Amino acid sequence: MKAEKKTNVFPQTLHDAIKYFADEDRALDFMKAIRWPDGVVKCPCCGSTDVSFLSTRRIWKCKNAHEKRQFSVKVGTVLEDSPIGLDKWLCGFWLIANAKNGISSYELHRAIGVTQKTAWFMLHRIRLSMQDGSVERMKGTVEADETFIGGLRANMHKNKREQRKATGSTGMTPVMGLLERNTPDRHSRVRVKVIKNTRKGELQTQVREHVEKGSEVFTDQHLSYMGLSDEYAHQFIDHSECYVKGRVHTNGLENFWALLKRGIHGTYVNVEPFHLFRYLDEQAFRFNERKDNDAGRFVKVVSRITGKGLRYAKLIGKDGDGLLKPSWATTWMMRDILFGME
Numbered sequence: 237m238k239a240e241k242k243t244n245v246f247p248q249t250l251h252d253a254i255k256y257f258a259d260e261d262r263a264l265d266f267m268k269a270i271r272w273p274d275g276v277v278k279c280p281c282c283g284s285t286d287v288s289f290l291s292t293r294r295i296w297k298c299k300n301a302h303e304k305r306q307f308s309v310k311v312g313t314v315l316e317d318s319p320i321g322l323d324k325w326l327c328g329f330w331l332i333a334n335a336k337n338g339i340s341s342y343e344l345h346r347a348i349g350v351t352q353k354t355a356w357f358m359l360h361r362i363r364l365s366m367q368d369g370s371v372e373r374m375k376g377t378v379e380a381d382e383t384f385i386g387g388l389r390a391n392m393h394k395n396k397r398e399q400r401k402a403t404g405s406t407g408m409t410p411v412m413g414l415l416e417r418n419t420p421d422r423h424s425r426v427r428v429k430v431i432k433n434t435r436k437g438e439l440q441t442q443v444r445e446h447v448e449k450g451s452e453v454f455t456d457q458h459l460s461y462m463g464l465s466d467e468y469a470h471q472f473i474d475h476s477e478c479y480v481k482g483r484v485h486t487n488g489l490e491n492f493w494a495l496l497k498r499g500i501h502g503t504y505v506n507v508e509p510f511h512l513f514r515y516l517d518e519q520a521f522r523f524n525e526r527k528d529n530d531a532g533r534f535v536k537v538v539s540r541i542t543g544k545g546l547r548y549a550k551l552i553g554k555d556g557d558g559l560l561k562p563s564w565a566t567t568w569m570m571r572d573i574l575f576g577m578e
């Protein structure tokens with residue numbers, strides 16, 4: 237049998253990625269570089285570097301005496317406890333990082349050959365990796381706007397529909413968006429999140445939390461934004477009169493809302509408000525990384541996996557709010573190492 241020649245060129249297309257990561261050693265090397273960028277494997281339990289590699293099982297064993305001495309490259313990441321191979325995980329990451337309008341669990345299930353239930357779980361774990369951990373405030377010129385994500389009742393289970401009717405809830409979820417406009421050295425980027433309501437307290441809290449004082453803030457005429465001018469150069473556009481007044485408009489966010497809604501309604505037939513924030517993270521990630529290529533987006537998502545274990549019970553809402561606090565310091569540090577930022 238003729239051995240296929242190994243290529244070490246990093247994949248640039250999905251087709252390349254499938255072939256590249258089908259080689260278990262190469263997939264492991266890639267994950268090792270992501271997890272331990274300095275090349276030193278550390279026990280996730282005690283932090284010791286005194287570990288031995290069991291090559292037949294592709295796992296490590298810590299030499300210190302404690303529980304869970306054996307660990308794989310997945311431990312301590314969103315892939316933890318998953319029996320799915322790295323080859324499928326990495327192809328899943330590639331697909332999700334680069335699908336323009338998102339990808340449903342049915343598509344993923346057919347594309348990589350796992351059950352739909354497994355695909356659903358993988359999707360949610362990958363989305364968790366797409367969260368923007370940036371704590372840096374937006375500055376310069378920032379558009380602020382809110383929208384409602386809804387129209388989901390038709391797809392809702394009957395019991396839930398009844399429940400909604402009984403509580404008088406419309407099934408519409410308010411979402412707040414902030415868009416920092418282009419600067420000479422950076423293209424525009426968004427931050428989106430599910431908010432409690434669209435009242436003044438909530439909207440202004442978001443602006444004050446995410447936008448540096450003194451920045452220009454453009455909004456519509458919504459009364460909830462009035463009063464921002466104490467700390468910001470706030471200008472608003474009255475949509476009953478016009479949509480653009482020179483530089484004052486919220487068209488950047490309007491475009492993002494259109495993209496977001498197309499993604500949600502076209503691809504995901506069944507987004508529960510409970511899970512909405514993950515879809516928002518996913519679309520915001522794609523928007524913010526739109527200037528990168530497929531390989532770059534893929535590496536960025538994968539490089540964020542550490543410190544974000546996510547158990548099934550949490551994900552389906554049986555325990556807590558489904559969100560474990562990720563360790564941004566770790567993921568950001570790795571990103572900096574991988575991409576030479578700052």
Ligand SMILES: [Zn+2]
Nearest residue numbers: 279282298300
């Ligand atoms: Zn250890």
